[in-house]
Amino acid sequence: MVKVYYNDDVKGEVLQGRKVAVVGYGSQGHAHAQNLRDSGHEVVVGLRKGKSWDQAVSDGFSVKTVREASEEADVVMVLLPDEWQPTVYKNEIEPGLTPGKALAFAHGFNVHFHQVVPPKDVDVFLVAPKGPGHLVRRTFESGAGVPALFGVLQNVTGEADNLALAYAKGIGAGRAGILETTFQEETETDLFGEQAVLCGGLTSLVKAGFETLTEAGYQPEVAYFECLHELKLIVDLMYEGGIEGMRYSVSDTAQWGDFVSGPRVVNEETKARMKEVLEDIQSGKFAKGWILENQTNRPEYNATNKREQDHQIEVVGRKLRELMPFIKKDEKKEVVFSGKD
Ligand SMILES: NC(=O)C1=CN([C@@H]2O[C@H](COP(=O)(O)OP(=O)(O)OC[C@H]3O[C@@H](n4cnc5c(N)ncnc54)[C@H](OP(=O)(O)O)[C@@H]3O)[C@@H](O)[C@H]2O)C=CC1
Numbered sequence: 001m002v003k004v005y006y007n008d009d010v011k012g013e014v015l016q017g018r019k020v021a022v023v024g025y026g027s028q029g030h031a032h033a034q035n036l037r038d039s040g041h042e043v044v045v046g047l048r049k050g051k052s053w054d055q056a057v058s059d060g061f062s063v064k065t066v067r068e069a070s071e072e073a074d075v076v077m078v079l080l081p082d083e084w085q086p087t088v089y090k091n092e093i094e095p096g097l098t099p100g101k102a103l104a105f106a107h108g109f110n111v112h113f114h115q116v117v118p119p120k121d122v123d124v125f126l127v128a129p130k131g132p133g134h135l136v137r138r139t140f141e142s143g144a145g146v147p148a149l150f151g152v153l154q155n156v157t158g159e160a161d162n163l164a165l166a167y168a169k170g171i172g173a174g175r176a177g178i179l180e181t182t183f184q185e186e187t188e189t190d191l192f193g194e195q196a197v198l199c200g201g202l203t204s205l206v207k208a209g210f211e212t213l214t215e216a217g218y219q220p221e222v223a224y225f226e227c228l229h230e231l232k233l234i235v236d237l238m239y240e241g242g243i244e245g246m247r248y249s250v251s252d253t254a255q256w257g258d259f260v261s262g263p264r265v266v267n268e269e270t271k272a273r274m275k276e277v278l279e280d281i282q283s284g285k286f287a288k289g290w291i292l293e294n295q296t297n298r299p300e301y302n303a304t305n306k307r308e309q310d311h312q313i314e315v316v317g318r319k320l321r322e323l324m325p326f327i328k329k330d331e332k333k334e335v336v337f338s339g340k341d
């Protein structure tokens with residue numbers, strides 16, 4: 001069984017007295033910067049002028065250009081969008097990476113697929129939270145944490161493992177569990193999870209359920225509550241007690257329906273498609289497609305995004321959430337901190 005590190009297993013001192021440049025202040029960036037600061041570490045935020053810059057300043061950070069922040073820091077954590085990392089790394093981060101410094105990532109995509117090639121004389125590690133950045137911050141503030149993976153690619157100083165663990169502890173992951181991985185494993189499992197289960201699998205399942213009900217003549221509002229809104233309540237039970245915890249709370253009728261109908265919807269055929277998705281990730285086919293899509297200004301991404309935003313489930317959902325102010329409040333907060341348009 002893999003070793004899981006918790007706060008008491010981690011010596012945080014290795015990060016004391018070392019300045020961390022958090023490059024990017026979006027979903028992950030704002031959470032890392034604020035959690036590290038609250039954990040007593042010295043943070044400088046590296047950005048370009050714009051929305052995130054203003055937000056980081058108003059949150060009380062010392063904010064510098066990416067180049068300045070990378071030059072003055074001992075540890076540089078790259079929390080830019082994956083597609084921007086190669087260019088910004090080459091032009092603004094690499095020049096500041098003097099021997100013995102540490103370069104860090106929250107996802108291994110660019111290193112694993114050779115879009116960023118770090119110099120040989122710096123430590124290179126990843127600390128990849130297994131959850132959205134806004135939850136990395138929100139759970140930290142509530143005294144909890146999001147688990148994280150850590151992995152070391154280069155250990156020049158001999159301290160890279162301890163540094164990665166201390167960093168993970170600093171952002172609150174030591175409260176939930178820190179697991180050792182490699183850049184390859186983190187990259188491939190993360191891409192698979194978000195494509196087949198957490199984002200792609202889930203949104204396709206929800207939309208298919210919604211469409212099945214509405215096409216059969218049921219009210220869209222009823223279909224929205226049934227297939228999307230209630231999902232959070234069901235998943236919260238799985239988060240707390242696994243599948244059996246969820247099944248304990250639902251009716252026996254629901255559990256019987258789960259047993260007999262679940263495998264009719266998600267079956268061996270679905271699993272075969274999942275294997276194809278995984279193969280495309282492992283072979284680099286997915287990465288190549290995503291890199292090309294960005295090089296051509298995202299024609300398919302933008303068209304699909306527009307179409308998805310206009311889907312009936314989104315239109316109905318927006319109206320229903322307006323009537324639930326307790327949800328709207330959280331959404332507004334997230335948009336302010338997201339760093340995304
Ligand atoms: N989102 C998540 O929860 C997770 C993300 N990750 C990884 O974390 C990394 C960051 O992702 P995420 O937090 O989603 O990113 P976001 O898109 O939320 O934030 C990106 C940040 O980078 C800034 N930025 C963008 N382009 C530039 C540039 N050219 N120069 C300087 N700053 C720039 C943006 O500022 P501006 O306002 O100026 O645009 C913004 O602050 C990625 O590697 C991702 O895979 C890992 C785990 C989960």
Ligand SMILES: CC[C@](O)(C(C)=O)C(=O)O
Pocket residue numbers: 129130131132133190193194198199
């Ligand atoms: C599930 C999506 C994710 O991998 C994440 C929040 O962990 C991401 O890249 O945003």
Ligand SMILES: [Mg+2]
Pocket residue numbers: 129130131190194
């Ligand atoms: Mg992830």
Ligand SMILES: [Mg+2]
Pocket residue numbers: 107190191194
């Ligand atoms: Mg991801």
